[in-house]
Amino acid sequence: MAVYVYSIVGEDHPVRLDAVRGPGAPPLGRLRTIKTGALCAIVGDAPLDPRPAARNLAAYREVQQHLLAGGTVLPLRFGFRAADDAEVRVVLERDCETYARKLRSVAGCAEYRLEVAQDEVAAGLEHAPHRALATGVVEAFRPFTRERNPLEATGDRILSVAFLVPYDQEELFLATELSLAHQMGDDVRFRLEGPMPPYDFV
Template sequence: MAVYIYSITFKDHPLRLDGLEGVGASSPPLRTVTAGQLCAVVSDAPEELRPKRRDIGRHQEVQQRLLTDGNVLPLRFGYTAPDEDTVRDALEQRADDYADRLRRVEGCAEYNLKAAQDEETLLREILTESEEARQLNDAIRAGGAAPDAPLRLGELVANEIRARQEALASGVIEALRPFAREIDSSPPVGSDFLNVSFLVSADQDELFLATELSLAHQMGEAFTFRLNGPLPPYSFS
């Protein structure tokens, strides 16, 4: 029977799975598949696996429980295997790799930070600080600009926004880098200029959080910081 896979741990993990429910309408019980020093937490896979809020929540509850009690490699929602033997074979064949990755994230949690800047504030800064942009904008508003002036202004502003946001993102990351074991950046979406995950060890947790809070305060009300964590180390598994 197909199995749904939640996480990989060392077999000496406490594995407190009591009270947790597996994904799927039937709420299947959780169990483990062991091979050598490794263990996978699994349940029967539902016939139809969809990212419903209920099931995503159950998946996350398993990861959080395991993270609270010890070291874990969390799998993202949706991983299945044809049967337990397939899971056991994977643990055996990739034993050294999984063990190395578990040791790499030992004692750590993930924090994901997204940041955005108010668009109107950013545009005002560009029109104030860039003489070329200001002159083009004034000429367009006065009605005496060349026909291609709006296009040139748009390109200039877009380039300025990209350069400024890249510099801002780099500055934030460098300020937090000393408190992270590893960093994983992802392309920001929407109005965000930053989407980055930090692998933070327990002994650096307070310093990381204090520095992030200080950065958000220093950068001011035009910036919105959204920090999510502590999380299982999905980005570093």
């Protein structure tokens, strides 16, 4: 039976799955692990209806947040499927070094997504002042982040970016966001989402 592959974690992750379920009516929502060497994949039987319904996406996110609370997690894209458990095991064994390297790159971190919007901006980074403002915001966070990944800025947003933030820098990162939002005034709106698994750094 086809399976959803939710995440990959290391052998030191506690992987407590009793309190969380994937999409689909029982027994489809039951999660399990597939282990090979130092890696462990969290999987569940794929629902019969493969459409990305809102309830399925919500269940996927709940699983990822639950795993993040237990340690470093490498989230796979929503709806990632394999033919069966055997295929998952083959992929883990074949690409073990790649997955191990990616886990190390995000270890001890969570992702935060920041959107900054300005009332008079029609679309994206059209003008030099807006580009300068966006650059300044990103630079202010640099000392407290391990990586950053620009995302698409649409509508009145002048900036959309994902940050990989070490846990020991979260307090300073959040304080910086509050300080910048206060300095910019009411014309500039900040929207920060997180902490979340490192979706944009996989």
